Amino acid sequence: MTMNETAAITSDISNPNMQNFLHEGLSYNTKDMEGVQNALKVSYEVYMTLAYSSEKLTNMENLHVLLDENDIGSISVEDDNISAEPIKKALIFDMLCAFLCSEVRELGNLLGDLQDTIVNALHEISSFGQPTELLTGLESKLCDSEESLKQSQEQVMKMKIQLAKLQMSSFSFKQNERKYDLAGSFKEEFHLESTEFQPQMQKIEQRRVLRMLENSLAGELELEKKLTELKQNEEDLKLKIRLTEQVAVYLEEAAEGAWSRFLEADNTAEVLMGISKEMVGKLQIVQLNLNGSTKREEEMKSTLRDCINQLNDKEFAIGKLNSSISHLIADNSEVTHLREHVKMLEKKLNKTESQLKEANASSETSQQKLKEMEGEIQSLKENIYDTGSRAESAVTKVTHLTETNLELTEELNFLKGSNDRNKKKVSILEKQVRELDIQLQHAKASSETSQEQQNMLYSAIWDMETLIDELKQKVANAESKTESAEDRCIILSNTNSELNEELDFLIARMEFLEKSMNQATIEKKSSTEDINIKTELIMDMVMQLTIERERIQKQLYSLTTENKLLREKFHDAKKVASVVQRGNSSSNKEFPSSELDSSDPVLTKFSAEEETPNKLLREKFHDAKKVASVVQRGNSSSNKEFPSSELDSSDPVLTKFSAEEETPFLSTSFRAGVLITGGYAPRSE
Known part of the structure; x- marks a missing residue:
């Protein structure tokens, strides 16, 4: 036995009510005395634990004030520059949240055990035969402590709700940090704007997940409240049943006494x-x-x-x-x-x-x-x-x-x-x-x-x-x-049957609630698993997108190089076309250019090899022009370096270019190169 318990027992014994009870103890047995001492010990323990829990609640409220001061919900992670202070605040916030969660859980368990001890003490006090002033005082003290315990439990539930909200704000901050990291990596690699690479669908999904988590937490808290209320109702019903059983026993004893007196009166x-x-x-x-x-x-x-x-x-x-x-x-x-x-x-x-x-x-x-x-x-x-x-x-x-x-x-x-x-x-x-x-x-x-x-x-x-x-x-x-006793017995039996029905209904309700709780936990687990799977899928998609972007960037780089080569070839083709146009103007007068020298070795060789040089040159010129326009359109859609020269929509080359998905520029450049090299190979000789 500790010093506090001995001090409590001595203070209770020095109480005049306890002295009266000890003077009246001649009519009680040792079991009743031990029960009263146990009830006094329980009342002292309840008082001390309630004081301890109230102090702990005040300290936890102070910590909650600190958490509100260190709130990370107002920290913006969209800017490019993030200092070390918000990271420190986030770490302090996480540590305080974890500490407060553990303390709240321990305090809730302690209050639940304390409620069980109070109920057992009330049952022991009600089991005594003759009520005294001390017992009534103890019972009133225990009832007051039970009310204060309910208030402290309500405060603990409020603390749980507030902590859940704070944890959700910290979760959103972490999600924002992850978004910021992804956006920063994309900016560093590709030098693109952050607005183009932020996944809007991921934000919506995360908001939906957060709402689902909020709803699930609110449902869990409501279910915990309902469970506590049902436990209290069950305890009240148990006390009522015990009291009714005691009243029934007393009535049976009174009926037996009245029946014996009635028999004696009948005999007399x-x-x-x-x-x-x-x-x-x-x-x-x-x-x-x-x-x-x-x-x-x-x-x-x-x-x-x-x-x-x-x-x-x-x-x-x-x-x-x-x-x-x-x-x-x-x-x-x-x-x-x-x-x-x-x-x-x-x-x-x-x-x-x-x-x-x-x-x-x-x-x-x-x-x-x-x-x-x-x-x-x-x-x-x-x-x-x-x-x-x-x-x-x-x-x-x-x-x-x-x-x-x-x-x-x-x-x-x-x-x-x-x-x-x-x-x-x-x-x-x-x-x-x-x-x-x-x-x-x-x-x-x-x-x-x-x-x-x-x-x-x-x-x-x-x-x-x-x-x-x-x-x-x-x-x-x-x-x-x-007759009145029989009527009371009938009423008591009816009340007992009604109470039994209510108990059965409450037990069935409890089982249904337990099943619903289990289903809710299973659904919670399944939802968390789905969320994890979806997050993994999203991360995989993000990785695939990054890989595809890298591949597209490489293709763009290769296409830009090819465009440069094609541009140079196009300029060369233009020069050759101007030269050819000059030669044709001297022979057929279709191109409005100046006359060429007849002693040109290339033109003489070209006219000697081809029977219809003007037609071939004209066709090749038109093909080169079409290829150049197509290449210019591709460059305007990708890099916008060439001036736009519109072509007819019924052009077969353009339709073929739009039908191809991933390598349009390669096919066009290859064709243009084939046409140009095929048309101008003999001149190069």
Whole structure:
């Protein structure tokens, strides 16, 4: 690890956001910490590389300014004098162009690698589970750096375009130099004008080639832009697909949780339905028990009425017994002592009667309380069975009291003989009355507890009903959530299918673009090969032209020499013709010349050899004149030294001269020489 990386990591750790993240790191594992550290390192590297690339771009712009200053497009190579300064400028221009091209290529590769690292870092940050302030800050920084990277890439593309234009200007300068060299060589060799030897077709071809190169470079730049845009779109689509996959996973997890909750709610609803059914069955049983208890209460009321009537009859019988006892006391003196005892017993009986009255009153109050309990039981409807059993026990106790009263009456019949027994029975009766009071109190307490239990049951039933309603609402909400989740899943599946279709379309488009790029490169190569072949052909043609020009110059030189010879011969022929014309004028008077001497040896010899000398001389003169005119025309077309003497267009010699292509002057000179030598050979002798 370098010093810069350690400094960056320490500065990031000293950041309060990083400290908060480290404090929150108890909930994260070591992998998340390593991922965050890697993201921090990547952000620092991106920042440093962007700073480096910006400095490099400024330096390259300065170099481009130097290139604009050393522009060789304005240098003219058409003049004869070229100094060493434009050549130096051209060399400096080529060196700077090559250096800038290499630097731009390296910077483009570095920016491409940096874009890949930024995309990977964003993917790692998005893969974390819980987003924190540090992660959001890192993500925003990386997004800003990505935008600045796009701007720097655009600047690099502009630099590439400008360099391509400058290289094309340098190419045109080199072509102009080559033209100038060719023109100079032609001037030095043949001393002709430069305008006659400049290949116009070559200029047009080179311009067309330059335009084709410009178009191809522009197409390449556009294709590179499109490729970068397609790569960015592909990366955006990959990020979108990853995010949609994460959202789908989260939705599946949420749907699974909602489904589990729905199943739990369904199970609880089924359990509560079973409990409610059990409670309804219990309520029905309680209602049946209440109906039975009401019937038993009515029966108990009827039995109580019978008991009261029997007690009244017993009281009446007791009064009769008291009257009979008084009569017996009056009859028996021995009974005085017994009377005291009887009085005592009467007092006790009065007490028992009072107690019985109290018991009757208590029974009446108990009846009233039972009526109240009936109303309460109708409202509460629970635990009446216990109260009924207790009422039955009370009825049994009342019957037991009636039986005890009967026993008391029987015992009163035997009071005289059994006072001790009466005392014991009275005590037993008192105890039984006390027990009845205690049992009545227990019955009151049990009725109150049964009422409380019934209230508790009603409250529990109400709570269960509210719980059932709440569970039904929760089940409905869960169903709605599951339906919404299913709809979202359907929407996500549709979006996934659309994204897959878009991906397939983009992949096909990428393949098509790659094919088109390959075709463009192949066409480029073929066009460059054609250009090279054409340039070679042009150079070969130029060489052939130079060779042919040299040959033509040699022919012209030979023809000029032949023309000089023919001119001399023509002058000689003119002299001979004048001499012959003078001789003919003396003989035939056709030529307007002076007479010749008859003693001329040449004329005498010529007249002796030829029978018709005048005709032959005339024909030879006309032939020589025609040859001279033809030679004069050839000289006027080539060098323009003789004065023009026009001949008839129907002359066979002229038509033959125009039909010949490369050696007209040789044929004419040969004919003229043959005619002249053939006509004047005997005179030379």
